[in-house]
Amino acid sequence: MKKLNALTLLLLVIGGLNWGLIGLLDFNLVTYLFGGTLLTKIIYILVGLSALYQLKPCYEKCTN
Secondary structure, three states: OHHHHHHHHHHHHHHHHHHHHHHHHOOOHHHHHHOOOHHHHHHHHHHHHHHHHHHHHHHHHHHO
16 A cells, blocks of 8 residues: 555656646646657546545545
């Protein structure tokens, strides 16, 4: 479970950095690296699922 937690946190950091680059420089790193392929879409889906997965530990820490 700790490995899954670490992986989802890593994906969230990558997603956050990508959004920062989009906002600041209008540069999408994920699309630049992988093009407009299915892999790009999968990465975005994994980042979104990671955010949903991280809601549980965040909620548990905030309510204890």
